[in-house]
Amino acid sequence: MEFNFDIRRILRPDEDGFVILSPQAASPNNRDLNQIIDELGKASARAQNLKSVITTAVRFFSSSDNKLYIKVEDDKVVGILKTGKRKLFHTDMIGKITEMTPLCLLDFYVHESMQRHGHGKYMYEKMLEVESISPNKIAIDRPSSKLISFMRKYYGLSDYLPQNNNFVIYHQYFDVIIR
Numbered sequence: 001m002e003f004n005f006d007i008r009r010i011l012r013p014d015e016d017g018f019v020i021l022s023p024q025a026a027s028p029n030n031r032d033l034n035q036i037i038d039e040l041g042k043a044s045a046r047a048q049n050l051k052s053v054i055t056t057a058v059r060f061f062s063s064s065d066n067k068l069y070i071k072v073e074d075d076k077v078v079g080i081l082k083t084g085k086r087k088l089f090h091t092d093m094i095g096k097i098t099e100m101t102p103l104c105l106l107d108f109y110v111h112e113s114m115q116r117h118g119h120g121k122y123m124y125e126k127m128l129e130v131e132s133i134s135p136n137k138i139a140i141d142r143p144s145s146k147l148i149s150f151m152r153k154y155y156g157l158s159d160y161l162p163q164n165n166n167f168v169i170y171h172q173y174f175d176v177i178i179r
């Protein structure tokens with residue numbers, strides 16, 4: 001995704017092309033940064049056919065523990081990935097409800113022109129490394145069919161019980177193999 005200003009000056013990506021923002025560490029008053037977050041949030045919602053946008057600058061800067069990973073290549077933004085902890089209730093096969101506060105994948109988007117080139121995997125791996133977490137321990141908010149395929153392909157994760165809250169927690173989260 002391209003912008004009509006120098007995104008590298010605003011984002012200052014590291015040598016791997018990543019910018020990792022937390023609400024406390026970034027400035028909420030940078031108009032260009034807010035535009036980048038808003039445009040990517042809108043594009044992500046469009047790509048997922050969502051009725052409302054999940055990631056906006058205002059919402060991000062008013063959150064407490066969300067993290068936003070932005071990937072840059074040359075003068076373009078490749079995509080975004082947002083994480084945060086959420087209190088969830090998970091119902092298992094016998095109806096037992098467990099309260100948990102897992103790290104959640106809240107939003108994930110790679111620009112249409114760059115999908116299926118390995119950028120998503122690269123971004124996800126970066127997030128796993130920064131968070132020091134294995135893929136089975138992440139809850140996913142309403143995964144799209146593309147993300148379902150992505151998790152199966154790269155991490156062998158496919159089995160879960162659908163929940164009312166629409167978060168997917170793979171069986172491997174509990175380190176139990178259910179056949």
Ligand code: ACO
Pocket residue numbers: 044047048105106107108109110111114115116117118119120121122140141142143144145146147149150151153
């Ligand atoms: N159809 C089916 N599977 C797909 C597609 C597609 N059009 N695009 C990517 N995938 C999955 C497949 O498993 C694919 O492997 P394959 O090409 O061998 O079938 C794999 O992802 C490709 O891996 P990457 O190239 O590393 O992934 P990519 O850079 O495309 O990023 C992402 C994956 C983020 C899901 C991207 O396709 C995207 O932005 N899609 C649109 C938005 C979206 O669905 N985001 C996830 C929403 S859920 C959430 O945010 C919590």
